[in-house]
Amino acid sequence: MARTITQEFTKGLWAEIPPFRLVLGLCPTLAITNTVENAYGMGIAVTFVLTFSNIMISALRQIIPPKVRIVAFIVAIATFVCVVELVMQAYTYGLFMKLGIYIPLIVVNCIPMGRAEAFASRYGVLRSTLDGLGLGIGYTLSLTTLAFFREAIATGAITLYERPIAVFGPAFEPFKFLVEAPGAFICLGLMLGLMNILGRK
């Protein structure tokens, strides 16, 4: 079934939204959704890498020999990860320190790799750009949603640019469990189940 150009973009927002529909890229999903700020920072970094690696790979898809394509994809992705790393280090140092090793680990995040293999190496530049952008924004949205629940329930407030915004009233008893590792797994599991219920026809 051929998709129109707009559908390439919008499929990443609902029909194939990572990490719920495409269960890929779980490690950062679990690790950095403890605050909303971290989540969208990570989301933007992934969107950038995904879009540009998709553009580069689809532009070079005729030249890359199929036998060494995996290595070629890794180099393309690693290049843009390096760019993101250096830019973040220069302009958003605080966020860079908080995300720590999860920024270089975008290289082995399955989403850019999976899209390179399944999409960018088969379709033209325009479609690949939209695909990367759509999936990246979808990923940012789902990370932010997950982080919203975790941060709100764990601390009772959302902190944006060092200003806490209260979500629940003062009587709310913070439930710290959710920002820690076990809470991350359980929260993601429950969200996944919820998405399955919503998506069921």
Place this chain on the structure above:
Amino acid sequence: MFSDLFVLLFSCILINNILLIQYLGNCPFLGTSKKMETAVGMAMAVVFVLVLAGIITWMVEWYVLVPFDLRYLRTIAFILVIAALVQFVEMFLKKSIPALYTGLGIYLPLITTNCAVLGVCLINIGKEYNFYQMLVSSFAYPVGFGLALVLFAGVRERILLARTPKPFQDTAIGLVTAGMLSLTFFAFKGWM
């Protein structure tokens, strides 16, 4: 010094368990834990590759990247070293130790994109470990990975027999179970 390394060994296996506390390597964790057999194979392959990758990336960092002032290329250098290493190990095992190859073979290509491998190499550098500490951590982290993977595979085989609600089948219930398992590892940390 010996006691320090011993403490490091235990903290890497249990307290800072790579999978359940540091959240690295979750894709193969959910992918290969459906059967005990594949879980054991994956765990062994990760230990094997990570010890080699740890040594090599540590040497690349301190003998190549630092002297030539190329530390900003670390991500690219490490991932290429790991990809090449995995390919090389695969060819070497196929030729000289076919028995081990048939055991680990199909898991080896997956390891390149296992973020636990690159993650541990980066942790070794980030914490500025010396050679012995690096050796202990590159061995202990994958052992912790294997321990969690095998425990989880055992639980998951039982879940297959249970009746879970339809939307929660497979990955969703797997993640909730992983959360429970993570809670037990969390206890080592002495939370509060």
